[in-house]
Amino acid sequence: MDTTIPKVGAQYTLDSQVYEIISIVDNTISLCSLVYHYHRYLDFDSFALMEQKGVLVLHQRAPADLSKASQLISLPAKQQEHFRYRLKYIEACNKVLKGRLPKDATKALIERIADKIGDLHAPSVSTVWRWTHKYRMNNRNPFSLLKRYGLKRAKRTSHLVEELITHYIKTSYLQRECPTVTHSYKLLKSHITVENNRRSNIGNLALETPSYATFRRRILAMDRFLVTRKRQGLKAAQRVHKFGGHLYVDNDLNANVQYDTLTMNVNIIDQQGSCIGRPILSALFNPACRECPGYDIDIGAPCAEKTIRAAIRAIIRVGKYASVTTDHGSEVFNNWIQNTFNTLGIVIDYVPVGDPDAKAFIERFFGTVDTSFCNNLPGTTKSNHLTLGDYPSEDRACMTLDELRSAFDAWLEVYHNSYHEGLGTSPAKKRKELEKLSPPAERYSSEDLQQLCLSTWRLRISRGRVQSKHLFWTGPGLPEVAERLSAKQKALVYFNPCDLGTVWVAHPDTPKDWHPAYATRSDYQNCLTLSDHERVLQAFKDEKRDFDGSKASQKMYELNQLIESYKNKSRKEKTVQKKTDSTIAAITTSTSYI
Template identity: 30%
Template sequence: MQTFLLKAKLVVVIHGRTMSLQRRLIDRRLLFIDQYGEPTTLTDREFHLGYERREIEICTDQPYLGEIPCVRNVAPDLSCFPAKHSEEALRRRKYIECVTEGQIKLPKKYDLQEKLTEIAVKIGDATVPSVSTFRRWHTKFVGRNVVKLIPKHADKGRTSVISGELEEILQDVIHEVYLQLERHQVSKVVGEYLKRVDERNVTRLPSDQLNKPCGMTVRRYIARLDPYEVDVRRIGKYAAKKKHRVAREMLVVGGILDRWEIDHTLLDVLLVDEETGLVIGRPYITIVLDKYSRMIMGYLIHLAAPNTETILRVIERSIRPKTELLERFPKVQNEWRAHGVPARLVPDNAAEFHADDLIAGFNELGIEIMYPRSRGPEMKGSVERFFRTQNLGLIHNLPGTTFSNTQEKGDYRSEKYACFTLAQLEASVVKWIVDGYHQTPHRSLSKRTPAQVWASEETSRLIKLPVDLDALECILARRSSVKVHHYGIEVCGHGYHSPELAELRMLMAPQEKINVRYRDELGHVWVHDRFRNVFLQVPIKDKRMLGLSRELWKAAEKALQDSGSNSPSFDQVHQCYRDLTQDIAEARRSQKLRKRRAVTRAKIDKDGWRLDGSVKPLIAFSEMDWLDKPSGTANVATSFKVTRRHLSGGLSDE
């Protein structure tokens, strides 16, 4: 929709007379002048009244209609054209300057011809321009702009052969054949087009035949199509936007802790079990990065797929100081000073980042979650770029790496050379982050290192830390509301009670619910006392449950129910739990691949046995053969079937 403004040079039609707005008079009236110079004055009210009654029309073909874009352009100079064209423009200017010599009028025809001949001899030009040619040059030389004398070779060329009916046929072929997700080649479009032209010519008289263009003409026509519209139809809208994206602006972050970016990735390295020495698979890593300083705020290496518990654990580690963490890695030489509560966090749109418990915890900590648009990894490009730096600087140099693709991998046998355990990998990652990545100059940091940027900004930034780490545990935990009974509370089927909870029950109204915070550990939960506005640590009633995993206990109960026991007793469930633990111990000593994976997850991710409600938490194994090679290594036969139905989560408890 076009718009207009009441500004100078606005062209309107008033009662059939074309007029242009000149200016506003002292009394604020509008002064219009027609093509004959006759003035007309109107007040704002009279103009708007005539505009609404259609008595005043706005000309739609005027150059000053609508909003002028705020783009500043500069006219081209001689360097923007080919050298021979620039030399020709300078040659023409010499003739014009020598002929005019400050005069306005040109000499007569015969005098002009003699003058041009003398100039040609003087400048050593073998080709003398004609009088008509020189006059054409002189007409173009407006404002003494030499660019106007550039030859217009770019305007030359023949008209398109494909037009009219031929173009209609080609457009149909392009939409039906070329602009499809199957991405047919241009040769198929050319063949189909020529075939349809032949079919049209069959029904035509010899004098009315369509001239078939050659294949190159069709290819040139297709090459002139809009690349973005072509890619939208051939590779999809999202891929086309990503291919033709334009980064016009730069994100500016005010300081450290203003913007954190978080993401997961599957590391390109195979790990082995620390007891059996056999391959157990590729681990995940979750990274939290500070956008301003490029410091790594926290990490978490885990074998299970990322989930909400992963996010809660890595955020807690990112907020806390790293002094106690680095005591586990004596080979690390530098400090890891990154800590504090951030202002905002930029995740992706995965399901674990939309969990209610996670959002509630971030709201309490005052952390703003900035969800990017769907399928927009460039919105958190710093952490995405870190993963590539980590792969090139560390992961792809480790034994057992799988590389990023098969071309890079070549004939490298990852399973044969894999020897890193999870503990060794974590030590290497921490060493590389603290002593390597944090101490390397960064291009976006003006050749400073992330550690230097953090140290310089830390003195001027008020870094917030939780007063009580137990309070941080309560905030970054799962939540529920339960009733308080004389025997305590039940959380996920487990009883909890304490004297403090009994006193709290006497103050509560009947049927009132209280807020409970819990994590995967069964040992205790946190109960909110609204009268004192504190959280009470309430231990579990059955002390036999201390140290057990909440999710693994659910798996044991589900196993008994699936076996046919409608109401299993505690002893039965506990016996099933011990049986599962014994199975895990046996599987740890086994040489079966899927058993080793289950064992390692149970051992490392002891609090993360996730249960999918649609499957059974059982482990079924079939027989599998081992073949000895001449080199003494073992190769796993591929004809085996393993079913693991309850291992979908898991986090390392550090």
């Protein structure tokens, strides 16, 4: 396969992605993916070898490889006007002066042409002569009058000095401590000074110290993404060199939603009035109409159960969506979520790691939630401590979790009916407009969706209750099921990991006969997720593991020794008492005998 000369701006296909050459420095070719913004670095030999093997395929030529006519059309209007002016001066000189350019006649001709075409900055005679000479030398080719850019400046330093420059750029300048160019240049200069002293002792020629401008020019010529990545890290480089247009938004209402979680900027209290921290908002957002169809607000870390609760709420309200765009968080990147969504026919689109712009719509929605809702509530924590000031957030907190959910419902209704600049209307009206263009969404009942989430335990029934993970459920039908179980049989217990407030118990021989069983501690178990409960159990386990029982064991030993001493003392007192009693009895017997 033929190879091409790599040029800046050319595009190549590599690994089914289109890459553009963004810089060529020395022997390094820098390419950047147009879609995922991946950066690749190849030397000229590897580039040519990959082209020969067909791994790297030319997708679009560089703008510099376009024809002269195409370059002329692509020039700005001002430069095209200058090109036409040059051509008119040359054609007039050739026609009137027959190729000769006497000074006075040429100057007069230039003034007449300038007045005729409206050129306010007429060229000098020498400039017109230079244009005419170039025009003739290129066989009267008008495109020879286009501006040519100078070639790359050749290096004048020796090979050893170039190696030292490269060495100090890599080992000094390209470090996370971000040293200055001046500091790295001083190190290079000191090294060359020491090397020249050594060379003078053995009679070798001294190395020429490069100027600060040369050293700085080498640094500025490097790929800027690579420099930022080496000095500030990958995330900083991606942020500084970020590019991209608007995300594609499908007009189909049911095509896609975006999912993410947010730690809300407000503290809430429990039923006793104690502050219990900031709740987590798990939400889905529809980019087509800027609507939040489903959400879940709860205390505790994000988990798969809260994701399912938000998804079920959205499906019940507006119907099933075709795909969901989300990140790689543990609450969505797990087998249960993937299997559940696959059963429903929902495709999960995981965005690249560390790329919040891939789901920018829900990120912007969360910003609105903070500024328009959370920051105006009592107990708000604001976005940072500077904005919060000395506001006593925990002391002013007065809303319970249920009250916060009710308030968020009311605020969401206001948001859906408010004017949205990106839509030019409100989300509610936009939904009605798109409903006329979109096919109807698939609908599921709440019971069907809850059934989809059920899992099974096999447990024994004791005293009309079932127990699992230190939780208990009871119901009137459990004793009946227990009486029918054999000695080795266990009952089927169906539970919803999203809500451990209620379970359903069935006999293995009649698995369709479900008996509801209710939580014995409804204040804790209602709306409790399995993941949250397992975190609580793990916290208790960790607390027990961290407890040092050596002191308690020592005190237990001392207590046991004290009890033993009491026993010995009591035993001795009883022995003395027995001896006294026997002596008294003997004396009494002797006296009575006399």
